[in-house]
Amino acid sequence: MTMTETRPEPPGTDSAAVVPPVAPPPPAGLAGWLTTYDHKVIGRLFVVTSLLFLVVGGGAGAVLGVERIDSGLQVLGEGTFAQVYTLHGEVAVLLFLVPFFLGLATYLVPLQVGAAGIAFPRGSATAYWAYLVSGLTLFGAYAADGGIDGGSAVGTDLYLLSLAMLALATSLALVSILTTAVALRAPGMSMVRTPLFTWSMVVGGGLTLLATPVLLGRLIELYILNHFGGDVAAVGAFGQIAWFWSLPQVYVLAVPAMGVALEIVPVLSRARLRRHVSGIAVIGFSGILGFGAWAQVESTFDDTLYVLAGLVAVLPALALLGLLGDSVRRGGFARKAPLLLALGAAVHLFLGALAGGISVIPGLELGGTVWAAAQVHYTLYGGATLAAFAALWYWSPKLWGVHLSDGAGTAVFLLTFWGAVLLAAPDLLNGLSDQTLMATDLDEEGLATILNGASAAGGAFGVLGVLVAVTATLGAAAGRGTRALADPWEANTLEWATTSPPPPHNFDGTVLAVTSAAPLADEREHARGPAPSQETR
Amino acid sequence: MTAPGTIAGSRAALPPAQAPGRRKVLLVGTLFVIAAGTVLIGALLAGYFSARDMVQAAGEPWPPEEVLLPNVPLFMGYLTLLMSSFTAQWAVSAITGRDRRQMYVAIGLTLLLGLAFVNALSFSWSQLGVAAESSRFATTMFAVTVTHLLVVIAAHLGFVVMGFRALGGQFSPDNREFVVSAAAFWHFSVAAGLVVWYCIWFLEGGP
Numbered sequence: 001m002t003m004t005e006t007r008p009e010p011p012g013t014d015s016a017a018v019v020p021p022v023a024p025p026p027p028a029g030l031a032g033w034l035t036t037y038d039h040k041v042i043g044r045l046f047v048v049t050s051l052l053f054l055v056v057g058g059g060a061g062a063v064l065g066v067e068r069i070d071s072g073l074q075v076l077g078e079g080t081f082a083q084v085y086t087l088h089g090e091v092a093v094l095l096f097l098v099p100f101f102l103g104l105a106t107y108l109v110p111l112q113v114g115a116a117g118i119a120f121p122r123g124s125a126t127a128y129w130a131y132l133v134s135g136l137t138l139f140g141a142y143a144a145d146g147g148i149d150g151g152s153a154v155g156t157d158l159y160l161l162s163l164a165m166l167a168l169a170t171s172l173a174l175v176s177i178l179t180t181a182v183a184l185r186a187p188g189m190s191m192v193r194t195p196l197f198t199w200s201m202v203v204g205g206g207l208t209l210l211a212t213p214v215l216l217g218r219l220i221e222l223y224i225l226n227h228f229g230g231d232v233a234a235v236g237a238f239g240q241i242a243w244f245w246s247l248p249q250v251y252v253l254a255v256p257a258m259g260v261a262l263e264i265v266p267v268l269s270r271a272r273l274r275r276h277v278s279g280i281a282v283i284g285f286s287g288i289l290g291f292g293a294w295a296q297v298e299s300t301f302d303d304t305l306y307v308l309a310g311l312v313a314v315l316p317a318l319a320l321l322g323l324l325g326d327s328v329r330r331g332g333f334a335r336k337a338p339l340l341l342a343l344g345a346a347v348h349l350f351l352g353a354l355a356g357g358i359s360v361i362p363g364l365e366l367g368g369t370v371w372a373a374a375q376v377h378y379t380l381y382g383g384a385t386l387a388a389f390a391a392l393w394y395w396s397p398k399l400w401g402v403h404l405s406d407g408a409g410t411a412v413f414l415l416t417f418w419g420a421v422l423l424a425a426p427d428l429l430n431g432l433s434d435q436t437l438m439a440t441d442l443d444e445e446g447l448a449t450i451l452n453g454a455s456a457a458g459g460a461f462g463v464l465g466v467l468v469a470v471t472a473t474l475g476a477a478a479g480r481g482t483r484a485l486a487d488p489w490e491a492n493t494l495e496w497a498t499t500s501p502p503p504p505h506n507f508d509g510t511v512l513a514v515t516s517a518a519p520l521a522d523e524r525e526h527a528r529g530p531a532p533s534q535e536t537r
Numbered sequence: 538m539t540a541p542g543t544i545a546g547s548r549a550a551l552p553p554a555q556a557p558g559r560r561k562v563l564l565v566g567t568l569f570v571i572a573a574g575t576v577l578i579g580a581l582l583a584g585y586f587s588a589r590d591m592v593q594a595a596g597e598p599w600p601p602e603e604v605l606l607p608n609v610p611l612f613m614g615y616l617t618l619l620m621s622s623f624t625a626q627w628a629v630s631a632i633t634g635r636d637r638r639q640m641y642v643a644i645g646l647t648l649l650l651g652l653a654f655v656n657a658l659s660f661s662w663s664q665l666g667v668a669a670e671s672s673r674f675a676t677t678m679f680a681v682t683v684t685h686l687l688v689v690i691a692a693h694l695g696f697v698v699m700g701f702r703a704l705g706g707q708f709s710p711d712n713r714e715f716v717v718s719a720a721a722f723w724h725f726s727v728a729a730g731l732v733v734w735y736c737i738w739f740l741e742g743g744p
Contacts, residue, residue, distance in 0.1 A: 179565045179569060183561065216580075217584060220581065221677060225676050229670045
């Protein structure tokens with residue numbers, strides 16, 4: 001890596017376009033949060049808010065799990081069950097998973113690419129507040145008997161408006177992140193050398209930016225229909241929204257999880273990927289396979305292309321496991337919470353892809369059964385959510401300046417990993433016996449009741465894991481924990497080249513020139529003297 | 538372990554980093570917005586055609602027989618919008634040539650033509666005489682055209698901001714990224730308008 005004290009500007013360069021505005025020190029307290037455009041504060045707000053929404057979404061899922069154990073409804077009414085069912089999916093994906101990775105990327109991408117700030121800080125701030133308001137509005141809409149199966153037209157209007165605002169907020173945040181990754185990279189950092197989390201946001205975020213407007217389009221049409229007296233349920237409204245977290249869109253949502261795992265495992269196992277470009281390729285391939293979910297209608301489920309894509313989707317998940325396994329084999333396994341969480345996430349991503357691959361096999365007729373729920377839970381809960389927790393434990397020094405407790409991380413791993421297994425595996429068996437999604441009346445009560453009970457227990461473990469993770473994170477956000485050094489993991493990427501947490505302008509006085517995908521590792525190797533270097537390009 | 542806030546400083550003797558090329562952050566961001574906007578308009582049109590296929594498959598007319606399309610004001614409206622694309626690009630050319638007076642005229646004309654389009658579209662809606670809930674045609678048509686109108690209004694906002702900044706003495710041949718970005722978004726709004734005109738108004742019995 002090469003460094004200079006100052007970066008010479010080419011003649012005629014509009015410096016305002018090169019360096020984004022550096023945030024001044026924010027006022028303290030609530031005023032600071034409300035007026036900040038420091039990407040790090042905005043990122044933290046996104047992360048913490050999304051975790052609080054996860055508690056609600058997980059709780060709703062646990063209630064659904066209990067309700068499914070026996071035939072008939074015990075806890076909820078008929079209409080309420082449908083409302084809680086749709087709320088669970090919307091909160092888990094639109095209010096937790098997507099915003100969590102948006103927040104993490106808002107915080108990390110500028111640091112990883114060596115920029116002094118994010119491209120459009122006010123855009124990111126607007127996106128966060130729009131996300132918060134629309135999330136709260138969504139709950140208000142459900143409380144007002146809105147939602148897809150709601151009885152109140154005004155409540156349903158509010159519901160559709162809140163989802164539309166969420167889609168806009170997501171797009172706005174993504175534009176800021178993507179522009180930063182494309183236009184504000186440090187000298188020498190080609191796209192092939194970008195850190196793998198940033199690359200995963202370029203791929204997953206880019207594809208989400210192209211999918212979210214489709215959702216927005218559907219919502220606009222449904223809003224006009226509902227507002228002027230039409231029946232949105234009659235035009236299959238939930239299906240027009242739920243594709244956003246169905247096969248194959250789930251793979252796009254899981255792409256940042258792959259980036260997280262590929263960042264963490266090589267660092268903590270102390271063995272860089274043999275070839276950085278292999279990580280780039282796996283992430284890119286996974287994104288390509290996930291694109292186009294919005295184009296599918298029921299008749300496409302039998303198409304050769306759909307079946308082929310579902311089967312081939314197993315390959316990038318398998319390749320991910322191979323890359324991570326190779327790092328651990330060469331470097332060794334260090335029992336640290338982020339490593340456990342990241343490896344657990346990779347295993348679940350593979351199981352999710354495998355379940356997705358089996359579900360498209362013609363003749364099995366698994367569409368519409370709880371097999372699909374198992375596949376989504378493996379991918380988005382066991383895979384992406386576990387990766388989100390891995391990211392919290394790994395990047396906590398940067399986010400909050402302190403380490404999260406390793407013991408708490410191990411507990412989160414055990415509860416979430418095995419909770420996800422217990423949650424999803426029984427649904428695979430129930431799916432094979434044709435138990436349909438949203439079914440509350442069971443044909444074969446004996447075995448189905450036992451399996452549904454096991455699944456509900458898995459959900460309960462998962463909720464416990466979420467509570468431990470959220471409590472630990474809130475503690476770190478409040479400054480409790482062991483103070484962290486700038487680079488406690490001896491990591492490879494530029495976010496570790498600054499203090500923990502970083503100053504408002506991100507880097508102190510140095511402009512970095514990158515000559516490989518692991519600039520900090522290069523620095524260390526150079527300091528230690530000549531040694532056989534592993535290929536990273 | 539790396540010390541906090543630093544990177545090992547022993548590389549100072551190495552050649553300095555190559556200076557980065559000019560980075561058009563705003564333009565890159567605008568292109569991402571245009572990409573998302575293109576998908577949005579495409580999705581709405583896909584919804585429109587999907588609804589049309591279903592209605593026609595059921596043996597019903599599309600658009601409903603009572604709907605009379607006001608072809609002349611629609612055509613003139615979209616033609617006006619197309620003309621505004623030329624004046625928007627004129628603003629870019631003017632600042633490239635350091636001609637601020639021409640830039641003011643170009644911005645003013647662009648906004649005027651855009652407002653004329655908004656007026657023509659509103660008039661055409663009133664002439665259609667259909668309520669949004671009256672048919673699938675009306676629902677999907679309003680979804681597409683209202684969304685496109687919002688895109689046009691967003692492009693107006695960009696040009697209004699550009700106008701005030703130009704009047705405040707900003708922009709030069711070396712500092713015109715905002716002008717280029719606003720013009721790019723304006724062109725997108727015009728291109729989207731032409732596609733909407735062709736897919737909805739022309740295909741359904743235009744001039």
